[in-house]
Amino acid sequence: MxxxxxxxxxxxxxxxxxxxxxxxxxxxxxxxxxxxxxxxxxxxxxxxxxxxxxxxxxxxxxxxxxxxxxxxxGTSEYLYDDDLEMAPPMQEHVPARTCPNCGSDNVSEEKYNKTVFSLSYLLLGFPVPFRSRKFICYNCGHFWKDK
Incomplete structure (x- = not known):
């Protein structure tokens, strides 16, 4: 029915x-x-x-x-189950790199060489991703390469 x-x-x-x-x-x-x-x-x-x-x-x-x-x-109440399993606590973020100049962890990796990327786009019409493992510190502006 x-x-x-x-x-x-x-x-x-x-x-x-x-x-x-x-x-x-x-x-x-x-x-x-x-x-x-x-x-x-x-x-x-x-x-x-x-x-x-x-x-x-x-x-x-x-x-x-x-x-x-x-x-x-406005008097609505929702009763929650007490048997619910809580999510595990989040792990703290551990930075992979620190700046050798100032010791800051506010660093970023530049994976591609911007100069080669831009010139190949202008000359060939498409960008060629040329790998570069450079790092930049946003606190002091220091650049360094990974060894």
Missing amino acids: ADRFVTIATFNDVTEAHIVKGRLEAEGILCFLGDEHIVGAQPFYSVAVGGVKLKVTAQDAEEAQAIMAKIHG
């Missing part, structure tokens, strides 16, 4: 409709958006088609409206 869908809210903005839809789905309510693609492609048609329609099954309509009333009233 097919479920009957009921429109419980309309929105002029597709983004707002997706936010509410996501919240209802997080609560376990099956819902769909009607006319979302028309309004997304042509936002000025929103009034003509009646906006983006949030549809839920008939048996979930009362629960969905109660959740939406909590959302619009």
Whole structure:
């Protein structure tokens, strides 16, 4: 037997409709958006088609409206699982190079020789990537080659 869908809210903005839809789905309510693609492609048609329609099954309509009333009233709380596994802490970035002149770690590697790159583009019409392992310090402006 097919479920009957009921429109419980309309929105002029597709983004707002997706936010509410996501919240209802997080609560376990099956819902769909009607006319979302028309309004997304042509936002000025929103009034003509009646906006983006949030549809839920008939048996979930009362629960969905109660959740939406909590959302619009500002009293909405979402209970999180205490059994969720936390992500591991991020490792600190260790710079690969330091400037031999000033000891700064604000350095960058220049992988290609800019002079050869530019001249080949002017003369041949396409750039030739000539590898160069030079480093530059942005604090003191020192250039050096990798050994």
